Amino acid sequence: MIESRDLLFRALADPTRRxxxxxxxxxxxxxxxxxxxxxxxxxPAVSKHLAxxxxxxxxxxxxxxxxxxxxxxxxxxxPLVDWTGRMTRFWEARFDxxxxxxxxxxx
Amino acid sequence: MIESRDLLFRALADPTRRxxxxxxxxxxxxxxxxxxxxxxxxxPAVSKHLAxxxxxxxxxxxxxxxxxxxxxxxxxxxPLVDWTGRMTRFWEARFDxxxxxxxxxxx
DNA sequence: TTTACCCATAACCAGATAATTATGGATTGG
DNA sequence: CCAATCCATAATTATCTGGTTATGGGTAAA
Numbered sequence: 001m002i003e004s005r006d007l008l009f010r011a012l013a014d015p016t017r018r019x020x021x022x023x024x025x026x027x028x029x030x031x032x033x034x035x036x037x038x039x040x041x042x043x044p045a046v047s048k049h050l051a052x053x054x055x056x057x058x059x060x061x062x063x064x065x066x067x068x069x070x071x072x073x074x075x076x077x078x079p080l081v082d083w084t085g086r087m088t089r090f091w092e093a094r095f096d097x098x099x100x101x102x103x104x105x106x107x
Numbered sequence: 108m109i110e111s112r113d114l115l116f117r118a119l120a121d122p123t124r125r126x127x128x129x130x131x132x133x134x135x136x137x138x139x140x141x142x143x144x145x146x147x148x149x150x151p152a153v154s155k156h157l158a159x160x161x162x163x164x165x166x167x168x169x170x171x172x173x174x175x176x177x178x179x180x181x182x183x184x185x186p187l188v189d190w191t192g193r194m195t196r197f198w199e200a201r202f203d204x205x206x207x208x209x210x211x212x213x214x
Numbered sequence: 215t216t217t218a219c220c221c222a223t224a225a226c227c228a229g230a231t232a233a234t235t236a237t238g239g240a241t242t243g244g
Numbered sequence: 245c246c247a248a249t250c251c252a253t254a255a256t257t258a259t260c261t262g263g264t265t266a267t268g269g270g271t272a273a274a
């Protein structure tokens with residue numbers, strides 16, 4: 001549970017992995033070869049990054065003959081959105097508290 | 108520019124740093140000592156994490172006598188929210204494209 | 215002033231990480 | 245069947261990272 005959120009944050013920490021995820025979000029399903037070509041790194045490196053993204057739930061893979069196709073799963077971003085929302089809400093709640101204090105001081 | 112987003116993602120990749128940020132969001136401004144006590148790690152480690160968070164813009168520091176107080180700056184999360192939104196929008200756009208294709212096939 | 219305290223930085227170390235090359239399994243094409 | 249292609253995994257390596265202890269500067273307290 002807390003573990004999966006950690007996987008998510010960690011997976012997105014690497015710029016190369018984010019670039020792969022962005023490509024898949026923007027360009028749809030693509031083969032490992034298609035992802036490797038413009039990446040500037042070796043094919044094994046791409047495969048490893050995809051494995052990390054898959055473990056975090058951010059991508060899903062599919063085999064077709066001798067190629068593997070990967071597609072983005074942006075729904076996996078939900079925990080991240082939740083977390084940022086919660087942090088912001090804490091923040092706003094503190095402002096509300098401050099408002100309360102100020103209002104009480106007015107009286 | 109693109110650098111700052113990387114700082115942000117990387118800063119949030121570590122669970123200890125996220126915990127510090129959460130504490131500051133939830134509990135408001137706190138001294139290094141107050142943050143160290145329940146953290147389970149040494150004071151220098153906390154100081155270094157706070158430096159990373161500060162470089163990412165996620166916290167701000169203030170000196171008062173011999174103590175340093177830090178507070179959260181959740182507004183720094185904005186680029187992250189933007190990014191997740193963009194990724195999700197790409198995704199939805201692709202669904203729209205698929206809808207178009209299906210509608211054309213119906214005709 | 216002298217002592218104690220708070221914090222940041224330095225120096226160092228162990229484990230994680232991201233890259234490479236080498237290899238092999240599975241599949242397609244000739 | 246044979247050769248070529250695609251991809252994942254293994255092995256290796258250099259670098260990054262997160263932790264520690266040691267230290268010192270600055271402030272408060274005695």
